[in-house]
Amino acid sequence: MGFLRRGLPHDRNGPDSLTTCFAMFAPPRSRRSGMSSHMLRAMPEDTQGEGSPTPAGERAVGSNAGAGAFETTITLETLCARLGSDLNPVVGAVTAGVRVSAVHVSELPDPRPYLAGGELLLTTGLKLPRTRAGSREYVLRLREAAVAGIGLGLGPRFDSTPAPLAAACIELGVPLLVVPGPTPFLAITKAFGALQTEGSTQRLQSAVSAQQALIRAATSSEDPATAILEHLGRSIGGWAALLHADGAIRHVRPASAASLVEELRPELNAREVIGVSSAASHIIRDQYVAVFPLSQGTELVGQLAVGTTMRLRPQDRQMIPLAVSMLGVAALDADRSREADDARRGAIAALVDVGDIGAALRLASALGVEGCADEGRVILVKSTRPRRVWTSIRLVLPGAFPGLPSDAPPWILDLGPERPNIGDVGRTLREADPEAAVLFSRRARLNDLGAIRTQLAAAADALAPGQVVWEQPPTAMAAHVDRAVDRLLDDEGPDAAQMLGAYLRHHGHWGRVSSELSIHRNTLRYRLGRLREILDLDIDAPDEAALLWLTLRARGVVAASESRPLR
Structure with a gap:
């Protein structure tokens, strides 16, 4: 194996071309x-x-x-x-x-x-x-x-x-x-x-035959990317993996190499990629691994990783650029398909967030989006890499729906039927962004998720880098709001609580509240001023308003079927 050791670049993270990475698999130049x-x-x-x-x-x-x-x-x-x-x-x-x-x-x-x-x-x-x-x-x-x-x-x-x-x-x-x-x-x-x-002719014929076999494998399969990986892995006597742009695994063949490819993820996260032409070589478990970017124009759409214990044959080294080109197209198609699915899921999450649950479920049914349960949880992400975190979380949470990109902090709705595996989610988050802080709410009815998100948004600011909080418990503010509602019911009775519920439901639109309750606006303003004094709360602040709404729901003041849109 001396030629392999000599062929490996001294700086494993430094190569920036296919040629340099191929040098790892080839004997040294004299x-x-x-x-x-x-x-x-x-x-x-x-x-x-x-x-x-x-x-x-x-x-x-x-x-x-x-x-x-x-x-x-x-x-x-x-x-x-x-x-x-x-x-x-x-x-x-x-x-x-x-x-x-x-x-x-x-x-x-x-x-x-x-x-x-x-x-x-x-x-x-x-x-x-x-x-x-x-x-x-x-x-x-x-x-x-x-x-x-x-x-x-x-x-x-x-x-x-x-x-x-x-x-x-x-x-x-x-x-x-x-x-x-x-x-x-x-x-x-x-x-x-x-x-x-004669040798050159034989090598050319071998290379052409290998490339033709790769093309046949891709064009004769309903899943070209997997077919390319299977053929490439068999050809080099090792394994091949298609990765997302951030290093997350899309496909690996043979599947038994998945754990080895996972060990490559930290190397990719630590590597500073300069442009889309950057390639790298690594040693993982005594295997020689090369990673090649898959790009379309200036857009990085994925990565190809190959590994073997033996140096590549000439026809194998000539086949990899073809595989890179073909997988680049496949990865771009997959990315576009994933972006379209993210957009559909984002629209559904937005409808749930504003409380229009019926429209959200109808849209999910019309678009064929699966994973919507009767309950869900809110996931708030505090990260400098929210897109990478989302890409990784969606792999371990099939029922994940992304929030609007403009919202801060970024949020995700998990509408899956079961509680996620803490170990899997934690490991995925650390790989995507070691500094990410994440807040998971308790499971709640879909009607309440918008209010819960608003409540948790304030708590997210206090999270330390890398902190993961599960099943967010009631905060001191929640206890304060609960006592305030007790005072309101004791002093003013259920009618005042109903008025407060209507005000929160209509986001403080005086005309709509006045029309619903058949009360003159001036009277409404006076009574709400009295309520503010009793509650000692800013009922127009999003976090306090969200807690008030949830507390009124819990007390039965507003019906469980009612929703309060929150933005």
């Missing part, structure tokens, strides 16, 4: 030096889709350590097989799995400045020392340069393989091959070029 005119070099990694030659120290030259680690690559073994008798390994030379990045010709006693690693070095030995010590020094220098092997051309100086050179190569583990006298070095470079072209 150093690049000047190129001789006699060198036929392998294609660059980004074009070829493979890693560059492995630097010295990353593998034992001539060993089988690298066999099978690279795909559609050229090795000494495949080159010898192509050339037949024109390139022959000497006895003891190991050629299987030894990758060749280029063929280089040099008669220099020290060609290291012109080598990048992985080359088959061809030489006629014109400058080769005849002594054992000199031959060993020569081979040692080439091993330090991480050459794939040495090809000795017989004829100009040597008619057979010199024993000191063969012994040094066996001792130091550098493969030695022989090029017979009649064979020109050009035949070796041409054979390497032919293998390279």
Whole structure:
């Protein structure tokens, strides 16, 4: 796994391109030096889709350590097989799995400045020392340069393989091959070029086949996003996940990887994303994870996360950009669908908030919106990221309905039939915004939720960052209002309480109250002034008015079916 460790960016949160993230799954580049005119070099990694030659120290030259680690690559073994008798390994030379990045010709006693690693070095030995010590020094220098092997051309100086050179190569583990006298070095470079072209064609065909398979998977399914993830996960031998723009999980395949993807959420929350082209790489449970943004124009519509314990094959790395493009369109469609659903639910919540329960239920039925029960609760959110909090809460509260964006503090109606799981909601809130403070009311009839929201709005200001309060208990103000209603009933009787109820129901519109009670406005003003003195309350303040209304409802002064619109 050395190439994976070296390929991982030092700053896990820093990469800002697909190329950088792909580097995590690919072998490292080796150093690049000047190129001789006699060198036929392998294609660059980004074009070829493979890693560059492995630097010295990353593998034992001539060993089988690298066999099978690279795909559609050229090795000494495949080159010898192509050339037949024109390139022959000497006895003891190991050629299987030894990758060749280029063929280089040099008669220099020290060609290291012109080598990048992985080359088959061809030489006629014109400058080769005849002594054992000199031959060993020569081979040692080439091993330090991480050459794939040495090809000795017989004829100009040597008619057979010199024993000191063969012994040094066996001792130091550098493969030695022989090029017979009649064979020109050009035949070796041409054979390497032919293998390279064939490999490029094979890689192109593999990439096209992989992309076509991905397109077929997407177009043949009623759920293209899930089909893409399933195909991508199987292809890379790992998993793939489609995330919301804020990192919340939309889909993950296979489903067993969901807990691992959840562990990625804090990393995404902590990362500062610069623009929609930002990508990142992480290590989660010893798996190498890359996250790619899904964007439409300048709009971030989601994220694609992939993870695997093995480096990606070239065709896999070429398939991911296509998956990113296709999932970007799917995510945008899903976002638009979700926004439309949020708008429908927001309209229903607004009707409940103003007390028009009949219209709210009729609208829910007409729009096919499910989740409306006879009772519900108010959730007040104190957060700098209200949209992210809402996006997260709606995943764990199917019966959630968003309040109007213009309202402060932001609020949500939970009209689901059951009390939510405290652990799930708390964890979701912390992931969406660790500083969010949330206030959950007790369950109440739909007619009372608007008043409860107004009551809780004042209490929300006192919440500390990160505080979550469940089943909000009666406040000191509520107790004060309860005592005030007792005084009103004792001093003035139920008729005065009925007048107060009418005033609250009509939001202080004198004309409407006067018409309902058949009382002259001046008389109404006088009597309400008397009520204010007895109550010692500001009956026009939203929080006190809401508490008064709820108390009158509890005392039976106003009917349970009556609603008081509150804005």
